[in-house]
Structures are given as C-alpha cells and as structure tokens.
Amino acid sequence: VSLDESPSPEEAQLAKMSSTLENFSSVVVVDCIPVVPREKQDKLLAVLGKIFRHPEIGSTVPDGIHMPVDANGTSKGFAIIEYVSPQSAQKAVESINGYRLDKNHVFSVFNLASAERLLAIPRTYEPPPSKPYTPTENLFSWLMDARGRDQFASRYSDQTEIFWNDAKATGKEEPVYQRQNWTESFVQWSPKGTCIATVHRQGAALWGGPEWARLQRFAHPNTRLIDFSPDEKYLVCFSLQEPSHPRESAQANLGFFDLRTGKKMRTFSGPAEDYGTSASSGVTSWPVFRWSGGEDRLFAKMGKNCVSVYECPSFGMCTTSEGDKKSYTAEALSDFRWSPSANIMALFQKEHGGGNAPARVSLVEFPSRKDIRQKALFSVAEAALNWHPQGTYLGVTVDRYTKTRKSTYTGFELFRVAEKDCPMEVLELQDKKARIICFAWEPKGHRFCIVSAPSEISGGRTTVDFYSMLTTDPKTGTVDRKVKHLTTLKSRQCNAVYWSPAGKHIVLAGLKSMNGQLEFYNVEELESMAQSEHFMCTDVDWDPTGRFISTSVTSVHQMENGYNLWSFSGKMLSRTPRDRFLQYLWRPRPPSLLGEKKEAEIAKNLKSYAKRYEDEDERLREKQDTNLASHRKRLMDEFKGWEKRIMERRAFEAKE
Amino acid sequence: EEHSRVLARKVIIERRKEDRERQILEQEKQAEARKLKQQQEREEEERRRQEMEARRRAEERIRREIEEQEAAEAAELLKEREKQLSKDDKKAPKMKEGEVMSKQAIMQAQLSEQIKTRQELERKLERSSKTMDYMERARREEEKPLLDEEQK
C-alpha cells in the first residue's frame, strides 16, 4: 500500500470504518491483488469473497470487502476486509498471507490492528523504512529462506525442476521453478550454488536469481562436459570433434570462459587422447584441467612425465623461479591432485629408472615449486591420492607387491599437511589381505573410514573401520596426534560410504549388487541410528547442511526410478517415483560468512532461538492441519454432491 | 448174486474210507491254514507294537531334543541379556539366583527391552534433529544481514 501525502478516499473510508469499530483487530488488508477496471471488479470481489469468506476462516460483516478505486474507477490493487470476529481476521492473516492467486499475484495479508499506529498520525507519518535495495537479479535471495530450507534440482525425462526441500515440515517439496527441455544433456550447479548451468549444442548457459533468468551464455559448439572453477570465477567447456578421416584421431577442444563477463579467456585443443579421452572408453579423466583450491589462481593438466600448471588471470603457464615458462617435470608421473584449500599439489610417481628410482609421493607448493614433503615407497604397484575435504590431511592408499610379486596388499600413508613439517604416519589393516573398497575422510573433522572385503570367506559382506587422526583427552584437553582405531563394523552390506558434509554422521550404502542397503551411523557415538533400504539405489547425496539425505535410482537402472528423502538419522521422509529419472542435485551453499566466534555464540544462545523456531513450526503444523482439513472437506463435498446427483437420477429412473 | 452184493458193499466201504481220509486231510489242511493265519496275525501284531514303540521313542527323543535346545537357547539368550544389561548400566532388573526362565519369557523380556531401547534412541535422535535444524536456522538468520551487506 502506498500512502501519499494528501488524505485519500481510502483513508477516509478507513477512518469511517474505524470509527464504527472498537479497534481494528477484526479488519485485515490484502495487498498485491490484481488492478482491474470497473467492469471486472465484481468478478474480482466474488473471487476475493470465495477466498476470504471460506468456511474455515469465517464470515465478514455485510459488504465487508471494500476495494478502493482511483479517479478513473480502476482498483488500486488492495482491499480491506472486515470480519465478524477478530479470530477470523487472525485466521485470514495466517492462512491467506502468501496465497498465490496466479503467477503475478501473491497476496500479502496483514491485520489492520498492526497498522493502527500508522493511521493515528497520518499527517506526520513518515514512509516505512524502504526495504533494502535488491537488484533485479538478487543472486543471494535463495540463501535467505525464512525457514532455512535448501533447494535441489531434479531431472527426469525432458523435465528439469527445482524445489525447496520441505520434507521434514510438510512431507513434500515446494516447487520453485520447472522447465521442459531446459537442457539438452544435463544440469550442473556452480560449486557455491550461485547459478545452474544447462548444456546445449551451441554451448553452455547459466541461470539464477529469483526468476531463473539467463545470466550468461558461453558459445562452445557441441559441449559435452563442463567444469566450474571452485570459486566460480571461470567455466570450462569441453567438446570433441570427430575426425574427418577415420585414420585421424578425434580432436578435443576446451574453452575457458570468464563466468561473469562470458569472455573467452583461452582455448586448448589437440588430439583427444592428450586430453583424457580415448576412442574406446570415452572421457576417462574429467576434469582434465584441475583447479587448485587457492581462490581460482592455478589450474593444471598432467602430461607425460610432467604437470603443466597455468595461472590466472593470464592463462599462461606458471613460471619457474628462473623465470622460465616450463612444465613441472616428474618421471613416471601417475596421478596428481590439488589440495582443496591451498595451492599445494600431491603427486604420485611410479617406480622408474629400471627399478633404481622407487615410487614417490610428493607435496609441492605452487607457483614456488617448493617441496613440502616427499616420501619414497618401495614395491608399489598402484596408489591413490585422497585429500581431506578441507585440505587438512592427505591419505594415500598404497597397493604393494608381496615378496613373490604375485599379489598385492594395501597400506595407507597419512600426511598431516596442516601441521608443521607435515608429519606422516603409516597405517595397515589388521587383516593384511583384505581388499580395500573405499577410503573416505570426514569433512570438517579428523576421522576417516575404510571399507574392505575381508580375506576370509564372508558371503560378500564387508568390514567398515573408523579411525581418527587425533584424540583429545576429555579431562586434560590435551590432543594426541596419533592415528587411533575407533571401531570395526563387521559383516556389513556396504560398498560405498557417504559422510555428512558436517561430519559426524555417515551413510554406509550397499549399492548395485547389494540392492540398496542403507545404514545410518553416528561416528561420534559409534552408534547405528537406523538400517533401511532403497531398493536398487544408485545414488546417495547429502544436503549441504547435513540434515537430509537423498537416495535415488536413476535411469541407469531400468525399474524403480525416483528418489527418497531421509533425515540424517535414517527416517524416511518422502518417496517420489519418477520414470526415467536422471539427476538429483542438492544446491550447494557458499561457505558461511559467520566467523567461528559468531558460530560459537549462536550455539551458546541456541535456546533463545529454539523457542521461536519451535513456535514457528507449531504454527506451520497447525496451518497445515487446517489446510488439509479444508482440502479434504472440499473433496468430500464434491464427492457427496456427485453421489446425491446419482441417487436422484436413480430415483427418477425408478419412477419412469 | 451174493458175490456181487459183497463186491458192491466193498466198493462202498472203500469209497467211504477214501472220503473219510479226504475229510481228515481237508481238516488238517484247514487247521494248518488257521494256524498259519494266527501266526501271521501275531507277527503283524508284534510288528505294529514295535513300530508304535519306535515312534513313541522317536517322539520322546524329539521332544527331549527340543526341550534341550530350548533350554540351551534360553541359557544363551540369558547370557546375551546379562551381557547387554551389564553394558546398559544395569537398567533392567537382574535375574534372581536359581530362577529358571523359559525361552519365551526371556525372549519377551528381550523384546520389550529392545522396544524400550529403540524408543529411547528415537527420542534422542529427534532431539538432536531439532538441535541441528535450529542451529542451521539461527546461523542463517545471523548470516542474513551479512549477505545483504555483500549484495550492496
């Protein structure tokens, strides 16, 4: 409602109405209703009557709906409604506020009692503090949901949909945006969730903001894969050009774009096999250029016996200390991984020089190329580099040959990267012959989990072990920086683990051959919270806060397609079957702007917040209950109406 | 004439004698058959008795086995339970010395304990779920002004 300086007719009307009332508590104002010419006003009044005089709410006084008009007789986009009882007015505010009449009109309903103060001093009244300025595309609006919900994108058949996850409060999801054929192959959120990318024949596009407007386009014909830099500064598109001659090899093209301006910063192209793609098995290594964890400054690609490191924003190769633009050479290089939080690279070199040079794991800082730590490893067949999500630790799974070199066994080299001089430790499982299935670090924590298939006959069951990199004495508070075994879970149907992004909780999943067994485990208490199953489950994903888990069956499996939502503790909240289900993607969130101090303060004062949230939830529940009751009543009335008509017809026919 | 009469008489006597012999033979045969039948019946009777005896014994054995198994299982369950109870800070009352619990009773007790544990766990999880949710909401609430600042 905009109140101008001169006393307007509606003010006069309000004044008139108010004079007849003891107070305004049974009057509500509804704003954001359609602006209509005189001829359509009766119709709109009828619609409003239906909504506001709903039996669940109550009745208004005679002619209780007043819709002010301007000099031309056009309505002003709001109405004043006077109920018989203040309770009805209260109900109207609770249940109609936020009512979506159509795409452009979401009712805003408030009690006049709350606006009483404004009317009492109309002459000297100052306009309410204007809402903070929001540009047309507020890319942060989704972070401000009043109920602290998160979004997810789901794709099935040719539909892409974005929802608020509201499974806990309402048992379902609230649609945010939906579009058919939005993408030609897949969608991908940017790493901090600011926008979503769609992929098309002509290239990629980014969408975001409250209206899901197109924010940027990147022309890169036949884009097959995309990759965001972790800080959302750049976008990489990958395409493959089939050879014109069968004897020639396919050509890979990569385009690096500035995400905000859409400007193409650099292209790389060459034979497909130099870019992680083979003719027989397709793309084998993506992203082929890997971004460092240090604010989008460096990215690197592995070559033969070397890594080429590039820097931004020049997109040129990093210089050595001598000022040369050269790749970093490493004989028999097998793999490299950037730390997720710093410009530190872990490299693994295989045994080389005819066995004279042992295999080696090294940690190197860029662009200085300074060695942080090196470790030679003997009789190594293969190794895998696992960075802790915050870059605190590096875990290397090492497969070593036995003396006869006929078989291998697995051990772990654990580097404490965040500590001084990067100390390291070696870990071996008790069951030396166990086959390792996976190794996973606890995010925001110090624990890790190893899943292995025991060497003795186990009927396909696996063993899950938990360890911690450090232990704190609960009494003295002293920290012991030694790897400690926490517990062993035997005979589990588990071949994949999913840590909560907040740590502490983990889902032990038995995918594929294990049919979708799920165990929800609390690693802090070493306690199983629930065991369940999502039959044929192919994907397990945590929401960004660690409160919810989605499990889905995508179309890689023919049947049972769709997704289930669970609480962190394994309580199933909802189940959504969808034929040809393709993707379930939680919208990531940027790192919190709150400092550690503020977080601790919130945790300390949680009680004061909790009371309010509890009340909010209670109101929501009540509203839902009334909504459900009125929905049921409407359906039942309709059906009874039909039954009555049928009975009348029968009676009539019987007479005939 | 006399001769022929004597002759005839002789023939009759002969015939009677033969008849008699046949009769005796027949009777003997019948007696034999009866004896045989009785014998068979006796044997049959004996066989039936033995069968019944064997069945009775088998049943008894099975019953004994079941009882033994139940007792063993009960003991096993009891042991498990004691172990569990000692782990659970001895919340549930301990068995009295010398008291014998049937398997059913132990299972019943165990079941109700399991239900209780489960309910307790659920309450605990519900509490921690709320805490997590409120914490997240509070963080976002506090983050809001900072985001608004950032947006400017």
Add this chain to the structure above:
Amino acid sequence: MRPILMKGHERPLTFVKYNSDGDLLFSMAKDHNPTIWRADDGTRLGVYKGHNGAVFTCDVTHDSARLVTGSADQTVRLWDVRTGEELHRWSYREPARSVDFGEGEKLLAATTDPFMGEPSKILVYRLDDDPAKLDSEPVMSLTGPEGRITRAVWGPLNNTIVSVGEDGMLRKWDAETGKVLHETQAHEKSIVCLQPSYDGTCFITGSHDKTAKLFDFYSLEELKTYSHEKPVLSAFVSPLLDHVVLAGGQDASQVTLTSSKAGGFESKIVHKVYNTEVIGTVRGHFGPVNAIAYSPDGRSFVTGGEDGYVRLNHMDAEYFAL
C-alpha cells in the same frame, strides 16, 4: 491381519469373484479349472471341469445357481454352480475374454479377442432358465475396435454396454442399436481391468499407465484418479468404506530379480475421495496381482496372483477404526 493362503491353481490367476451373498468365491486361472471356494475359511469346494484353455472371467447369477465362464478355448460355458454340470456352451473361432450377466440375468454379454484376422467382438445373448431353450445365436454382435477388448459390462438398466480395451479407450455402446454413444481416451496405455462398484453407480479401471480411475457409470465422467507406482492390473471399490484397493505389479518378465519387493506386488488401499491418501498396503504375492475383489460386505478382500495363489484377507478391527 493373517491372510488365508488358498492353493489349488497350478497357473496364474486371472479373475476372482464373490457371489452376491458373499459366502462363495470363484477363481479363474490359466489352468483351465474354474474353482469354487468357501469365502470365510478358503475351503476348496469344487472345480468346474471342461475347459481346454485359460479361463479369463466369470459371472455368477444373483441366486448363485448359474456360473458363466469365458475361456481361451474359444468357448463360453454355463454351469450349474451346485452340481458342476455344464449346461450350455457357446463356441467361437476366437478366444472368449469377458462375460457379464445383464441386470435381471436375462441377457449375457461376451467378448471375443481379435484372432486370425477377425476383429474383437461383443456378443449379446438372450438367456433362459431352461437350458434346453438356450439359443446359441447372439441377438446382437458388435464389432469392436482394433486390439483387444479387455472387458465389457452392462450399463445401468441394460441400456448400454461399457467396454475398455488395449487402446486405452473407454466406450459406451447403445445396447439396442449397437452404436457407439460415447468414447474417450480414459488412459494413456492399455486398460487391463474394469470393475463396477457393488451399488452400480460407478466403476474403477486399471491400466498399464500406472493409474486407476473411478468413473460415473451413467455419464462416464471421470471422478478420481489414483496413481500407483506400478501397472494397475486389478482394482476394486469397497462397498463399505470410502476406500478403493489397487494391485498389480511389473510384468514378471521385466523384473530382473526374484525379490518380491522389486515388482511391487502389493495391494494398496487408497482413500476413494482423498485420492492421494494411502490407507495401507498388503503384501504377500510373489508375482503381479492379476485379480482382486472386495467381499460384498466390504470386510474382506481376495487377491489372485501370477504366482498361482489366491490370498484371502479378512480385515482387522483396526482397519474399520480408520
């Protein structure tokens, strides 16, 4: 709720039906042997011997004296329920799919499948209490659409015949003239079943499109849609409560695993009016549920499965307290 498992059929079940008193139960299967059971405890009372092919449907007269069955052996047969004697036989050159007595049981509608170039047909016969007077010639023969008519039933007052078919269409035929009065694409995929409610005001259809729908029997107006995660092969309207029951499951040939969970072989009770609210599910079959029927008192329901079992479910007190 402990179901009564009724074993007697050697092959998949196709149809189940209660008599009007609800004390007898008839089950049809692909094993050629229509079977009669006692409805309270599932005792098998007898088998109607004679068919040489799978039996697809049946109907029973109000007084429970006569049973009519339609079979792949290209016959429709009329039986004496009590003696099991075959009273009459109508023969075709095509498999007979569906049979239905008209109101008053003076008329019989039967359907035949498309076969060897012959289209599907709906045939109407006049019945007589005296089997000797039964006429083998139809009083009317309606040529159906392409594709199979899966079921045809008499409309209110025998004025119309309502049919559903593999083309997903729902058709209303004038029973006097044989003209199609109304047709509508009721389902996106093949309609597998049609079951009138006991009171005859509405009927429910089930389809491969994974929905069941409730229709006004007079106007064919669609009243409700119930979605299921699997193809709906059978559905029934409760005569007692505002419930409908749906069942079905993925075709056994498409289920890669033997787990009964995989195929979704459960019966789901849904609120008839609040169509998205599930009241409960009943599991137990190892294959798709091809047939389902509520008892006339609505206190029990029976299911027939691809697994050859008939399962009789007497509802718990809790069910009625819902």
